[in-house]
Amino acid sequence: MALIYLHNTLSGKKEPFAPAKKGFFGFLRRPKVGMYHCGPTVYNYAHIGNLRAYVFADTLKRLVKAAGYSVKQVINITDVGHLTSDADTGEDKMEKARRREHKSAWDIAKFYTEAFFSNLADLNIDTAGTKFPRATDFIREQIRMVALLEKKGFAYRTSDGIYFDTAKFPDYGKLGDIDIAGIREGERIGKNAEKRNPTDFALWKLSAAQGGGSAGEKRDMEWDSPWGVGFPGWHIECSAMASALLGIPVDVHTGGIDHIPVHHNNEIAQSEAAFGKEFVRYWLHSAFVNIEGGKMAKSEGNFITLDTLKERGFSPLAYRYFLLGARYSTPLNFTWEALEAAQTAYKRLKQTIAQGEYFPKGTSMAKEIPLDYSKKLLDLISDDLNTPAALALLHDLLEDEELKWSEKKKLLREFDSLLGLDLLSKGKEREIPVEVQKLADERARARAAKDWKRSDELRDEIAKLGFEVKDTPEGQKIS
Ligand code: AMP
Ligand code: ZN
Numbered sequence: 001m002a003l004i005y006l007h008n009t010l011s012g013k014k015e016p017f018a019p020a021k022k023g024f025f026g027f028l029r030r031p032k033v034g035m036y037h038c039g040p041t042v043y044n045y046a047h048i049g050n051l052r053a054y055v056f057a058d059t060l061k062r063l064v065k066a067a068g069y070s071v072k073q074v075i076n077i078t079d080v081g082h083l084t085s086d087a088d089t090g091e092d093k094m095e096k097a098r099r100r101e102h103k104s105a106w107d108i109a110k111f112y113t114e115a116f117f118s119n120l121a122d123l124n125i126d127t128a129g130t131k132f133p134r135a136t137d138f139i140r141e142q143i144r145m146v147a148l149l150e151k152k153g154f155a156y157r158t159s160d161g162i163y164f165d166t167a168k169f170p171d172y173g174k175l176g177d178i179d180i181a182g183i184r185e186g187e188r189i190g191k192n193a194e195k196r197n198p199t200d201f202a203l204w205k206l207s208a209a210q211g212g213g214s215a216g217e218k219r220d221m222e223w224d225s226p227w228g229v230g231f232p233g234w235h236i237e238c239s240a241m242a243s244a245l246l247g248i249p250v251d252v253h254t255g256g257i258d259h260i261p262v263h264h265n266n267e268i269a270q271s272e273a274a275f276g277k278e279f280v281r282y283w284l285h286s287a288f289v290n291i292e293g294g295k296m297a298k299s300e301g302n303f304i305t306l307d308t309l310k311e312r313g314f315s316p317l318a319y320r321y322f323l324l325g326a327r328y329s330t331p332l333n334f335t336w337e338a339l340e341a342a343q344t345a346y347k348r349l350k351q352t353i354a355q356g357e358y359f360p361k362g363t364s365m366a367k368e369i370p371l372d373y374s375k376k377l378l379d380l381i382s383d384d385l386n387t388p389a390a391l392a393l394l395h396d397l398l399e400d401e402e403l404k405w406s407e408k409k410k411l412l413r414e415f416d417s418l419l420g421l422d423l424l425s426k427g428k429e430r431e432i433p434v435e436v437q438k439l440a441d442e443r444a445r446a447r448a449a450k451d452w453k454r455s456d457e458l459r460d461e462i463a464k465l466g467f468e469v470k471d472t473p474e475g476q477k478i479s
Helices: 048-066 093-101 105-122 135-151 234-246 257-275 306-311 316-324 336-358 368-382 387-399 405-419 434-448 452-464
Strands: 005-008 013-016 032-037 070-075 155-158 161-164 201-206 230-232 250-256 280-286 289-291 332-334 469-472 475-478
Touching: 005 280, 032 048, 032 234, 048 070, 048 250, 048 280, 048 289, 048 306, 048 316, 048 332, 048 368, 048 405, 070 234, 093 105, 105 306, 135 155, 135 161, 135 201, 135 230, 135 234, 135 257, 161 257, 201 234, 201 257, 230 234, 234 250, 234 257, 250 257, 257 280, 306 316, 316 336, 316 387, 332 336, 336 387, 336 405, 368 387, 368 405, 387 405, 434 452, 434 469, 434 475, 452 469
Parallel strands: 032 070, 032 250, 250 280, 289 332
Antiparallel strands: 005 013, 155 161, 161 201, 201 230, 469 475
């Protein structure tokens, strides 16, 4: 069993990982690891920054499996209650989208949930056994938890809902060492003067006080509750679903770094107050994908989707390669040039591997060498997911003249299972990108016009993109 080290936001340190439930590394019973990942708010497409959070969660799942554990993974779908402001003011993002698109909030949720699943498939994210609970399917559990908090004296009523009293939870703000005293009235409190403390947050909001935008408009999503018709505050869904589906303490909980100050501190406060025990053992946070110096965000309108990448001729796995080129905790600057470089490197890798299949080379059969790569790979990923070093090792492996192709292939399977780059498949990655096809079409026209000089130039341009063009009696063949 490999020892895994993870950077825990709770302690601010890299720690050796051990799940809460002890088990035996036997053939039949593997110790279980419960992992919860804050999922998308399905009021719009996920952008490529959001998708980093799930490539990260996937790499973690692949590592935990490779280390010999069995994994219980949950990625929630936020389809209600996420307001446009963290201060519990503003509008429910789902209701806002409903007006934008003239559809019901339910149809909006369905549409963007499916788009999200299609993104996960494109990025080769392993969803086997993963649960994707929707917040609207866990309303009962959320109401039960709010009622428990009220019974234990942690909640109070205002004219627009039920709030958590953060002053009653002395550890409030422990994740990421938040400067609670520094959060002044008006920062998080927004317009709600009935809140007792600036950091208090909504557990349940009342429809009557909330409306669906313009006054008197009825919300699409609302439920009966002991406090009146309304809907859950955003944070409570994660606590309710994590405890219902994984049990607490949850071993690993992840999200983007923007979740540390508010969302995750709120999850901790309400869960530990309600259940009286530790909520999560290891908190891990992924850094942003930035664009032109700022955070890529749906609200900023500067976001790029995976479909846009595909339309521009990029393969989703080239984007995965781009992401793995930095550790999950390092901010990444997205530029088209950087993605182009990642795509070229990725295609070259695939090409080298495809050539290896046809022209196997190498001499030694020394058993220790493959084992050495295998151990190094697992050690690197076990070191708080050092994916950039794992990619460098992958290049070393392919350049290693001492290894036989059969040995390399065995090792490439291990790289594939940990990095999910689909290195050995000959399927979808063989697709010809649009830009290559355009150059090939232009070359066909140049040849028809007997412009051999232009034809050769275009062959070189195609080669620069990692593709080879051959002239056959049936026409050009690109590989
Ligand atoms: P949302 O759909 O807005 O709830 O966000 C889904 C996930 O994406 C969360 O884990 C966020 O922390 C994360 N996230 C949001 N913006 C970015 C970004 N620009 N780069 C990386 N992750 C992000
Ligand atoms: Zn969450």
